[in-house]
Amino acid sequence: MSEYRTSIKEIQDLTDDNFGNMSNLYLNHYDGCTETQIRADLSAKREALLLYSGPRIVGFTTLQVYEHEWKNRRIRIIYSGDTIVDRVHWGQQALAFCWISRVNEIKREDPTLPLYWFVTIKGHRTFKYLPAFGKSFYPHWSIDRSDLKPLADHLALDKFGGLYNCKTGIVEHDESQGHLKKEIAHPTKEEMSKESVRFFLSRNPDYLIGHELVCICELEEANMKPFTKRIFRKAANADAMAETV
Secondary structure (H helix, E strand, C coil), X not given: CCCEEXXXXXXXXXXXXXXXXXHHHHHHHEECCCHHHHHHXXXXXXXXXXXXXXXXXXXXXEEEEEEEXXXXXXXXXXXXXXXXXXXXHCCCCHHHHHHHHHHHHHHHHCCCCCEEEEEEECCHHHHCHHHHHECCCEXXXXXXXXXXXXXXXXXXXXXXXXXXXXCCCEECCCCCCCEECHHHHCCCHHHHCCHHHHXXXXXCCCHHHCCEXXXXXXXXXXXXXXXXXXXXXXXXXXXXXXXXX
């Protein structure tokens, strides 16, 4: 962990060097997109969580936060963009720690509003973040969270319109907006032993051409795995201490 550091930047505060480094990192892992598309996608988000090793950006994720009307009440949505980490640095946890701490800050902005993580997933490695963070989510291979499907459908239709297939739960692009490079797209034998990986492949068989599985997870303490809850509470305690100083 000591070799890594993270920072959070508003998209508007990213420098041209930041954009260039992030675009290069994306293009090193994905085909079917251009730097212009990447910049447009980044510009549609609110902030970026950056992972550094030394002076270099070696990973990032982006998010957009917005409120939405659902069943006659306001809810809050964290919409995630692609999460990319340079292959040399797979396995680090610093970016995950940063993301959980940021979720805590967003929740504390208005604790009364239900908070949901809305994410569209292009690869099995990104899908593994869901069972790492949450006890349950939609879709899940063994826990029935069909109660979340109407919200997932509603948010996906609102964002993607006719590209979203309610029956399959997939955003089906007419032309790829980015798909994993062949050399990293397929799971290893070890990865295939994981139920989450097999489930993702069964639900999104066309991920190789850039189709995206729509997922949603409640970001509430009661639905957090012990690891997530520990980091979440640690961030809350740190914020509380800072406010008393």
